[in-house]
Amino acid sequence: MKLTVLYFAWLRERIAEPREEVETEAATVGALVEELRARGPRHAAAFADMGAVRVALDQDLATMDAPLAGVREVAFFPPMTGG
Amino acid sequence: MAVRVEHAPFDYGREAAAFERAAARAGAGAVVTFCGIVRDRPGGGLDCMEIEHYPGMTERALAGIEAEARHRWALSAALIVHRYGPMAPGETIMMVATAAPHRADAFQAAEFLMDYLKSRAPFWKKETGAGQAQWVAARDEDEAALSRWGDKAAPRPEGDAGKS
Numbered sequence: 001m002k003l004t005v006l007y008f009a010w011l012r013e014r015i016a017e018p019r020e021e022v023e024t025e026a027a028t029v030g031a032l033v034e035e036l037r038a039r040g041p042r043h044a045a046a047f048a049d050m051g052a053v054r055v056a057l058d059q060d061l062a063t064m065d066a067p068l069a070g071v072r073e074v075a076f077f078p079p080m081t082g083g
Numbered sequence: 084m085a086v087r088v089e090h091a092p093f094d095y096g097r098e099a100a101a102f103e104r105a106a107a108r109a110g111a112g113a114v115v116t117f118c119g120i121v122r123d124r125p126g127g128g129l130d131c132m133e134i135e136h137y138p139g140m141t142e143r144a145l146a147g148i149e150a151e152a153r154h155r156w157a158l159s160a161a162l163i164v165h166r167y168g169p170m171a172p173g174e175t176i177m178m179v180a181t182a183a184p185h186r187a188d189a190f191q192a193a194e195f196l197m198d199y200l201k202s203r204a205p206f207w208k209k210e211t212g213a214g215q216a217q218w219v220a221a222r223d224e225d226e227a228a229l230s231r232w233g234d235k236a237a238p239r240p241e242g243d244a245g246k247s
Contacts, residue, residue, distance in 0.1 A: 008206035009135055010218050059140035061203065075137060075205075079221030080135075082165065082206030083119050083177060083197060 008077035106182030111159035113186035123172035137205035
Protein backbone atom coordinates (compact mmCIF):
# COMPACT_ATOMS: atom_id res chain seq x y z
CA MET A 1 0.00 0.00 0.00
CA LYS A 2 0.99 3.59 -0.53
CA LEU A 3 1.17 5.90 2.49
CA THR A 4 1.88 9.58 2.93
CA VAL A 5 4.13 9.97 5.97
CA LEU A 6 4.33 13.40 7.62
CA TYR A 7 6.86 14.65 10.17
CA PHE A 8 6.52 17.61 12.52
CA ALA A 9 8.74 19.63 14.87
CA TRP A 10 12.09 17.98 15.69
CA LEU A 11 11.20 14.79 13.83
CA ARG A 12 10.86 16.90 10.68
CA GLU A 13 14.19 18.58 11.39
CA ARG A 14 16.03 15.30 12.01
CA ILE A 15 14.67 13.68 8.86
CA ALA A 16 15.08 16.95 6.92
CA GLU A 17 11.81 16.37 5.06
CA PRO A 18 8.27 17.33 6.04
CA ARG A 19 6.70 14.41 4.14
CA GLU A 20 7.45 11.38 2.03
CA GLU A 21 5.48 8.85 0.03
CA VAL A 22 6.12 5.31 1.25
CA GLU A 23 5.30 1.97 -0.36
CA THR A 24 4.93 -0.57 2.43
CA GLU A 25 3.30 -3.80 3.51
CA ALA A 26 3.73 -3.01 7.22
CA ALA A 27 0.74 -4.23 9.21
CA THR A 28 1.13 -1.83 12.14
CA VAL A 29 2.62 1.55 12.98
CA GLY A 30 5.42 -0.21 14.85
CA ALA A 31 6.33 -2.29 11.79
CA LEU A 32 6.32 0.87 9.65
CA VAL A 33 8.68 2.57 12.12
CA GLU A 34 11.09 -0.37 11.79
CA GLU A 35 11.06 0.02 8.00
CA LEU A 36 11.56 3.79 8.20
CA ARG A 37 14.47 3.40 10.64
CA ALA A 38 16.27 1.26 8.05
CA ARG A 39 16.16 4.12 5.53
CA GLY A 40 19.27 5.72 6.99
CA PRO A 41 20.87 7.56 9.89
CA ARG A 42 18.46 10.53 9.75
CA HIS A 43 15.44 8.29 10.16
CA ALA A 44 17.23 6.20 12.77
CA ALA A 45 17.95 9.37 14.78
CA ALA A 46 14.35 10.57 14.51
CA PHE A 47 13.01 7.25 15.81
CA ALA A 48 15.75 6.61 18.40
CA ASP A 49 13.52 7.35 21.42
CA MET A 50 10.00 6.09 20.79
CA GLY A 51 8.90 7.33 24.21
CA ALA A 52 9.12 10.83 22.72
CA VAL A 53 7.21 10.03 19.50
CA ARG A 54 3.47 10.28 18.98
CA VAL A 55 1.52 9.11 15.93
CA ALA A 56 -1.69 10.07 14.17
CA LEU A 57 -3.46 7.94 11.54
CA ASP A 58 -5.55 9.95 9.09
CA GLN A 59 -5.40 12.84 11.58
CA ASP A 60 -6.56 10.92 14.66
CA LEU A 61 -4.17 10.14 17.53
CA ALA A 62 -3.27 6.46 17.61
CA THR A 63 -0.88 4.02 19.27
CA MET A 64 2.20 2.26 17.91
CA ASP A 65 0.40 -1.10 17.77
CA ALA A 66 -2.48 0.30 15.67
CA PRO A 67 -3.13 -1.46 12.34
CA LEU A 68 -2.41 0.40 9.09
CA ALA A 69 -5.07 -1.29 6.95
CA GLY A 70 -7.06 1.38 5.10
CA VAL A 71 -4.89 4.24 6.38
CA ARG A 72 -3.65 6.85 3.89
CA GLU A 73 -1.82 9.42 6.03
CA VAL A 74 0.53 8.68 8.94
CA ALA A 75 2.05 11.54 10.96
CA PHE A 76 4.88 11.32 13.50
CA PHE A 77 5.57 14.10 15.98
CA PRO A 78 6.73 14.82 19.54
CA PRO A 79 4.32 15.30 22.48
CA MET A 80 2.15 18.33 21.77
CA THR A 81 2.75 21.71 23.39
CA GLY A 82 -0.22 23.92 22.54
CA GLY A 83 -1.94 26.58 24.59
CA MET B 84 -19.36 26.69 18.44
CA ALA B 85 -16.32 28.16 16.81
CA VAL B 86 -12.74 27.08 16.27
CA ARG B 87 -10.21 29.27 14.47
CA VAL B 88 -6.58 28.42 13.68
CA GLU B 89 -4.84 31.40 12.18
CA HIS B 90 -1.52 33.09 11.64
CA ALA B 91 -2.45 36.75 12.10
CA PRO B 92 -2.55 38.50 15.49
CA PHE B 93 -6.01 38.95 16.96
CA ASP B 94 -7.45 41.46 19.42
CA TYR B 95 -8.27 39.49 22.57
CA GLY B 96 -10.34 42.32 24.09
CA ARG B 97 -12.42 42.75 20.97
CA GLU B 98 -12.96 38.98 20.61
CA ALA B 99 -13.98 38.69 24.28
CA ALA B 100 -16.39 41.62 24.00
CA ALA B 101 -18.02 40.26 20.84
CA PHE B 102 -18.31 36.82 22.43
CA GLU B 103 -19.93 38.30 25.53
CA ARG B 104 -22.47 40.30 23.56
CA ALA B 105 -23.43 37.27 21.46
CA ALA B 106 -23.66 35.08 24.56
CA ALA B 107 -25.89 37.63 26.30
CA ARG B 108 -28.21 37.71 23.30
CA ALA B 109 -28.33 33.90 23.43
CA GLY B 110 -29.44 34.03 27.07
CA ALA B 111 -26.20 33.08 28.83
CA GLY B 112 -25.68 34.22 32.40
CA ALA B 113 -21.94 33.61 32.65
CA VAL B 114 -18.92 34.06 30.40
CA VAL B 115 -15.37 32.87 31.10
CA THR B 116 -12.46 33.92 28.88
CA PHE B 117 -8.79 32.97 28.97
CA CYS B 118 -5.84 33.98 26.85
CA GLY B 119 -2.30 32.66 26.62
CA ILE B 120 0.61 35.06 26.11
CA VAL B 121 4.18 34.44 24.89
CA ARG B 122 6.17 34.54 28.14
CA ASP B 123 9.70 35.88 28.09
CA ARG B 124 12.43 33.97 29.88
CA PRO B 125 13.23 35.06 33.43
CA GLY B 126 15.48 38.09 32.95
CA GLY B 127 14.56 38.32 29.25
CA GLY B 128 16.38 36.85 26.28
CA LEU B 129 13.56 35.24 24.30
CA ASP B 130 13.60 36.63 20.78
CA CYS B 131 10.87 34.56 19.20
CA MET B 132 8.43 31.75 19.82
CA GLU B 133 7.40 29.84 16.73
CA ILE B 134 4.38 27.57 16.74
CA GLU B 135 4.17 24.76 14.22
CA HIS B 136 0.94 22.85 13.70
CA TYR B 137 -0.60 20.07 11.62
CA PRO B 138 -3.07 21.75 9.24
CA GLY B 139 -6.23 19.69 9.02
CA MET B 140 -5.67 17.66 12.16
CA THR B 141 -5.44 20.80 14.29
CA GLU B 142 -8.90 22.01 13.32
CA ARG B 143 -10.27 18.49 13.65
CA ALA B 144 -8.76 17.98 17.12
CA LEU B 145 -9.95 21.35 18.42
CA ALA B 146 -13.47 20.76 17.06
CA GLY B 147 -13.48 17.36 18.77
CA ILE B 148 -12.37 18.86 22.10
CA GLU B 149 -14.99 21.58 21.83
CA ALA B 150 -17.71 19.04 20.99
CA GLU B 151 -16.71 17.01 24.06
CA ALA B 152 -16.96 20.13 26.26
CA ARG B 153 -20.42 20.87 24.89
CA HIS B 154 -21.42 17.28 25.60
CA ARG B 155 -20.25 17.50 29.22
CA TRP B 156 -21.50 20.96 30.19
CA ALA B 157 -24.55 23.08 29.38
CA LEU B 158 -22.79 25.66 27.20
CA SER B 159 -24.52 28.46 25.34
CA ALA B 160 -21.41 29.09 23.25
CA ALA B 161 -17.70 28.28 23.04
CA LEU B 162 -14.79 29.77 21.12
CA ILE B 163 -11.21 28.61 20.56
CA VAL B 164 -8.71 30.81 18.68
CA HIS B 165 -5.13 29.56 18.32
CA ARG B 166 -2.33 31.18 16.33
CA TYR B 167 0.65 29.59 14.60
CA GLY B 168 3.88 30.98 13.17
CA PRO B 169 6.48 33.25 14.79
CA MET B 170 5.51 35.48 17.74
CA ALA B 171 7.35 37.92 19.99
CA PRO B 172 7.24 37.97 23.81
CA GLY B 173 4.03 39.63 24.98
CA GLU B 174 1.97 38.61 21.96
CA THR B 175 -1.30 36.77 22.44
CA ILE B 176 -0.98 33.12 21.36
CA MET B 177 -4.49 31.83 21.85
CA MET B 178 -7.77 32.24 23.69
CA VAL B 179 -10.77 30.24 24.80
CA ALA B 180 -14.17 31.57 25.78
CA THR B 181 -17.14 29.72 27.18
CA ALA B 182 -20.67 30.88 27.95
CA ALA B 183 -23.28 29.07 30.02
CA PRO B 184 -26.42 29.81 32.00
CA HIS B 185 -24.41 29.50 35.23
CA ARG B 186 -20.75 30.12 36.05
CA ALA B 187 -19.72 26.63 37.18
CA ASP B 188 -20.27 25.17 33.73
CA ALA B 189 -18.45 28.06 32.05
CA PHE B 190 -15.42 27.82 34.39
CA GLN B 191 -15.13 24.04 34.17
CA ALA B 192 -15.57 23.92 30.41
CA ALA B 193 -12.88 26.59 29.92
CA GLU B 194 -10.42 24.60 32.07
CA PHE B 195 -11.28 21.42 30.21
CA LEU B 196 -10.69 23.09 26.83
CA MET B 197 -7.30 24.40 28.00
CA ASP B 198 -6.18 21.10 29.51
CA TYR B 199 -7.04 19.18 26.36
CA LEU B 200 -5.72 21.59 23.78
CA LYS B 201 -2.36 21.82 25.56
CA SER B 202 -1.69 18.09 25.23
CA ARG B 203 -4.04 16.77 22.54
CA ALA B 204 -4.06 19.38 19.77
CA PRO B 205 -1.11 19.14 17.35
CA PHE B 206 0.83 22.32 18.15
CA TRP B 207 4.57 22.48 18.89
CA LYS B 208 6.42 25.47 20.33
CA LYS B 209 9.99 26.38 19.47
CA GLU B 210 11.85 29.13 21.33
CA THR B 211 14.70 31.16 19.90
CA GLY B 212 16.93 33.31 22.10
CA ALA B 213 20.62 34.09 22.51
CA GLY B 214 21.26 32.59 19.09
CA GLN B 215 19.84 29.20 20.04
CA ALA B 216 16.62 27.50 19.00
CA GLN B 217 14.98 24.88 21.18
CA TRP B 218 11.75 22.89 21.02
CA VAL B 219 9.68 23.32 24.17
CA ALA B 220 9.33 19.99 25.99
CA ALA B 221 5.90 18.75 27.02
CA ARG B 222 5.38 19.03 30.76
CA ASP B 223 4.29 16.10 32.88
CA GLU B 224 1.98 18.46 34.79
CA ASP B 225 0.05 19.17 31.59
CA GLU B 226 -0.41 15.47 30.94
CA ALA B 227 -1.41 14.90 34.57
CA ALA B 228 -3.98 17.71 34.34
CA LEU B 229 -5.99 15.57 31.91
CA SER B 230 -6.51 12.79 34.41
CA ARG B 231 -8.99 14.78 36.49
CA TRP B 232 -11.44 14.73 33.57
CA GLY B 233 -11.34 10.92 33.25
CA ASP B 234 -9.44 9.41 30.38
CA LYS B 235 -12.33 8.26 28.20
CA ALA B 236 -12.30 11.33 25.98
CA ALA B 237 -8.64 11.20 25.06
CA PRO B 238 -6.52 8.33 26.35
CA ARG B 239 -2.80 8.81 26.52
CA PRO B 240 -1.56 8.05 23.00
CA GLU B 241 1.47 6.02 24.05
CA GLY B 242 2.15 4.06 27.21
CA ASP B 243 5.55 5.46 28.04
CA ALA B 244 5.00 5.98 31.77
CA GLY B 245 5.29 9.73 31.96
CA LYS B 246 8.41 10.09 29.87
CA SER B 247 8.40 13.02 27.50
